[in-house]
Amino acid sequence: MKFRTRRTMLYIPGNNPGMLQLADIFGADAVLFDLEDSVAPNEKDAARDLIANMIRFREYENIEITVRINPIDTPYFDRDVKEIIASGNLDAIRLPKANSAKDVKALEKLINKYEEEFKIEPGSIKIHPMIETAIGVIQSYEIASSSDRIDAITIGGQDLTANMGVSKTKEGKEILWARSQVVMSAKAANVDVIDTIFADINDEEGLIEETRLIKSLGFTGKAVINPRQIKPIHAVFAPSKDEVEWAFEVIDAYEKALKEGRGVIAVRGKMIDPPVRKRAQRIAGMAYLMEQE
Amino acid sequence: MKISKKSSAGSLESSDLMVYLEPMDTIKVEAVSSVSTSQHQKEIEALVKKELKKAGITGAYVKVQDNGALNLTIKARLKTAISRGIE
Known part of the structure; x- marks a missing residue:
């Protein structure tokens, strides 16, 4: 699996060329071009054509390009998948309202078809299922482990609370169990897990507090709706100096053991197994990104 | 193929x-731009x-x-307008 660091994934409304063309300058690790909630029903075709051309011709640099398509039970689903894959240069598709492994399989089948039709490297386009219903939360492990194309799952707080019949609050107590469940499912399936948006773009303190919470729960990143939210989130996810030193010690020790044909490695007196090595790689990746910033 | 009904996009x-x-x-094509020269309009x-x-x-x-669109945006909007105009 290609290693990626996704501390922030920036939503960009799919029918806004001014924002789409600047997508890679804000410093987010990934962008999420949106065909779903931010696009009116009578503009779905225009947004699709625009996003496809942006991906095809804009030559974005050093950023993961993902598109949130419309849900599987809408008339836009098939066309969304076809047009954005035809554009080439797409990294991942975010599937909203993924309620079961069957939903993921339906998307996987379409991606297989269009990757072949448009001569895209087989298996290169990833799937990011979005868990935003009660049934989706309950089935999140089955969803997360339903396809080799999945390298992250994500939780959608607004739709989830609507589905639960409760209000989404700033404190987020109502989705704490769901967040924990989705994190556990992602860890069990060995994929990244991305948190929902923080809606109040003027409340930086609240954003930082929520990011600290979701980091402690095990989330690996967070969706954002405004470029101003990127830096505070990156600061919370930034590893300490000691963590960075430890991460490079682990990576060095692993490479040395590999050369010497040894299977067992210890760093600072503790055994290093694959999940710990993966954590070290993630921290090293974040340290690299911090240097670039 | 001809455009069969009025349409727009953008x-x-x-x-x-x-x-x-x-x-x-x-x-017949006519372009006006609020932000560019007559050369760019051509x-x-x-x-x-x-x-x-x-x-x-x-x-x-x-x-x-x-209003200052990139060529890729012009192409996308035209594509949308065409598909709306030949439906």
């Missing part, structure tokens, strides 16, 4: 454009004609109102 926001299409027997007209030809459109009156 917006007048910055970095966007409006494309208006009307049925016509031949091709370039937009040439781009639109090239894209119409690529799409196989032989009859259309096209009016473009540009």
Whole structure:
């Protein structure tokens, strides 16, 4: 699996060329071009054509390009998948309202078809299922482990609370169990897990507090709706100096053991197994990104 | 293929454009831009004609109102307007 660091994934409304063309300058690790909630029903075709051309011709640099398509039970689903894959240069598709492994399989089948039709490297386009219903939360492990194309799952707080019949609050107590469940499912399936948006773009303190919470729960990143939210989130996810030193010690020790044909490695007196090595790689990746910033 | 009904796509926001299409027997393109020179307007007209030809459109009156759009945006908006105009 290609290693990626996704501390922030920036939503960009799919029918806004001014924002789409600047997508890679804000410093987010990934962008999420949106065909779903931010696009009116009578503009779905225009947004699709625009996003496809942006991906095809804009030559974005050093950023993961993902598109949130419309849900599987809408008339836009098939066309969304076809047009954005035809554009080439797409990294991942975010599937909203993924309620079961069957939903993921339906998307996987379409991606297989269009990757072949448009001569895209087989298996290169990833799937990011979005868990935003009660049934989706309950089935999140089955969803997360339903396809080799999945390298992250994500939780959608607004739709989830609507589905639960409760209000989404700033404190987020109502989705704490769901967040924990989705994190556990992602860890069990060995994929990244991305948190929902923080809606109040003027409340930086609240954003930082929520990011600290979701980091402690095990989330690996967070969706954002405004470029101003990127830096505070990156600061919370930034590893300490000691963590960075430890991460490079682990990576060095692993490479040395590999050369010497040894299977067992210890760093600072503790055994290093694959999940710990993966954590070290993630921290090293974040340290690299911090240097670039 | 000819445009069979009036259609439009885009917006007048910055970095966007409006494309208006009307049925016509031949091709006629007119571009106006709030942010660029007459030379650039001619370039937009040439781009639109090239894209119409690529799409196989032989009859259309096209009016473009540009507000600083990239060529890739012009192409996307034109594609949308064409598909709306031949439905």
